[in-house]
Amino acid sequence: MPGSLDERLVRELSFPRERPWSLYDHPNLIRVASVLCFLTAWEIYGRRTDPLLLTYPTAVFWAAVQLIRSGELFRQLLVSLASLSVGFGASLLLGVGLGLAAGRSRLAEALLDPHINALYATPQVALTPLLMMWFGLGFSVKVVIVFLFAFFPILINTASGVKNVSGSMVEVGRAYMASEQQLLLKVVFPAALPFIMAGVRLAVGRALVGMIVAELFTAITGLGAMLTLYGNLFETAKMFVVIIVLGLLGVGLIQATQALERRMARWKETERAVS
Amino acid sequence: MALNALEQQALVEINPSQAKPFRLTDYLRLVRAASVVLFVVLWEYFGRQVNPLFLSYPSAIVKACVQLLIAGEFQRQAIGSLGIYAVGLGAALVLGILLGLLMGRYRLAEYLLDPYVYALDATPRVALIPLLLLWFGLGAPAKIAVVFLSGIFPVLMNTFSGVRTVSGGLVDVGRAYGAGEGKIFTKIIMPAALPFIMAGVRLGVGRALIGIITAEMFTAVTGMGALLIRYSSAMATDKFFVPVIFLALLGVILSGAVEALQRRLAPWKETERAL
Numbered sequence: 001m002p003g004s005l006d007e008r009l010v011r012e013l014s015f016p017r018e019r020p021w022s023l024y025d026h027p028n029l030i031r032v033a034s035v036l037c038f039l040t041a042w043e044i045y046g047r048r049t050d051p052l053l054l055t056y057p058t059a060v061f062w063a064a065v066q067l068i069r070s071g072e073l074f075r076q077l078l079v080s081l082a083s084l085s086v087g088f089g090a091s092l093l094l095g096v097g098l099g100l101a102a103g104r105s106r107l108a109e110a111l112l113d114p115h116i117n118a119l120y121a122t123p124q125v126a127l128t129p130l131l132m133m134w135f136g137l138g139f140s141v142k143v144v145i146v147f148l149f150a151f152f153p154i155l156i157n158t159a160s161g162v163k164n165v166s167g168s169m170v171e172v173g174r175a176y177m178a179s180e181q182q183l184l185l186k187v188v189f190p191a192a193l194p195f196i197m198a199g200v201r202l203a204v205g206r207a208l209v210g211m212i213v214a215e216l217f218t219a220i221t222g223l224g225a226m227l228t229l230y231g232n233l234f235e236t237a238k239m240f241v242v243i244i245v246l247g248l249l250g251v252g253l254i255q256a257t258q259a260l261e262r263r264m265a266r267w268k269e270t271e272r273a274v275s
Numbered sequence: 276m277a278l279n280a281l282e283q284q285a286l287v288e289i290n291p292s293q294a295k296p297f298r299l300t301d302y303l304r305l306v307r308a309a310s311v312v313l314f315v316v317l318w319e320y321f322g323r324q325v326n327p328l329f330l331s332y333p334s335a336i337v338k339a340c341v342q343l344l345i346a347g348e349f350q351r352q353a354i355g356s357l358g359i360y361a362v363g364l365g366a367a368l369v370l371g372i373l374l375g376l377l378m379g380r381y382r383l384a385e386y387l388l389d390p391y392v393y394a395l396d397a398t399p400r401v402a403l404i405p406l407l408l409l410w411f412g413l414g415a416p417a418k419i420a421v422v423f424l425s426g427i428f429p430v431l432m433n434t435f436s437g438v439r440t441v442s443g444g445l446v447d448v449g450r451a452y453g454a455g456e457g458k459i460f461t462k463i464i465m466p467a468a469l470p471f472i473m474a475g476v477r478l479g480v481g482r483a484l485i486g487i488i489t490a491e492m493f494t495a496v497t498g499m500g501a502l503l504i505r506y507s508s509a510m511a512t513d514k515f516f517v518p519v520i521f522l523a524l525l526g527v528i529l530s531g532a533v534e535a536l537q538r539r540l541a542p543w544k545e546t547e548r549a550l
Contacts, residue, residue: 129507
């Protein structure tokens, strides 16, 4: 039936079909505009300033092209990633291992925790000069520094995760004659996994900081060394390239850990901030 | 309660031992103390046998500490570091909370600023140190900038997410009773977001401490970080440990103080976001 009362009313009152256009519904528009404004202002202002101090976006872009073409960026990135992964791997193994021990046995905890708390309270950067004295300026010192930066969040989160495992689960396991090893692998470890992963996520960021600090001070190889080198040469554009790569690396690593966390420990989302 | 004759006889025959058997886990404090003492003794013993250029030992460190304190050099550098730390951290707290409140409350501010905030937050701040030194020189301004940048993001991000979690109902009730925007901020949003803000402050305090140490180590002119570099280059390992211990104590005191403040200011809720 054409033109029922309702339809006529709607037509006559002429309700708008859509919501009125609002800037708030397009957050990305605002974001893009904000970034474009910033980049343009930077470009204009940067070109007028002494290039020794401030660079500008197009110069950064060409510096990036140059660094990629010459292969230097990838070479140094690989060097950095090597020490990062070895150091982080070691802290993962030792952190989870000792954390399981400290969480499971009160004796181990009492033996370990004064030392762990003391070392954890010490800002690890303060130890880097000593470590450089002990381990030199090469690959090994970077691994040790990355290890020290990443180790404590993993250890502390693992221990508190293990302590958090409900006692009745362990008792049921024991009642079914599980050995201590089976208890650890089949009951305690899976139950503590969300905590462990939260520690790993914190540790990844800190490991990256450790890597950069180590390379800044040793200043021989790696992305951090590139920063020091180009800083001394006043090549600001190239410094920005390295900073951007490090930022992307940070985002990538954190995202990867979060994805892993969701996959491995999706049944529970707990965390303890320890940074 | 008197036992009857039969019970007394039974008790004598079964003869339960009066004392609990000795178990190490009943004396955890003792184990902890023993662990520390053992460590110190071993360090003293082996430290004395190693070349003092590489490793010191506890009694030498105590001696060096007394020596440095008497000379007054240490206090002067410590006060310099603390002053810079306070200025940078103060600025980070004020600006972090302000921007966090703005971004949490107004979507326009959020969309305008969040590209930069996320980008800078993801970039490891240590990577910015060489650039900041290039811009601000080797003096106090550069260090203040490093401390500021290290401290602001945890505060900002936590304030932001704290404001976002404030229930809309609370704000609506405030508005219904005729509260202006200023009142809504000070009487509703701030108190509701306070636990988050304090958690961010706690993270920021620690990050800023790492920031100042790294900056001072890198400039190596004044402050605790410079002392670390000076003593390690001079291979004076005994003196090197004095600022390390000072910094560890400072870290413990600061985070303890923030935690106490957190309990006082925001005792009703304990939430935090690990960054």
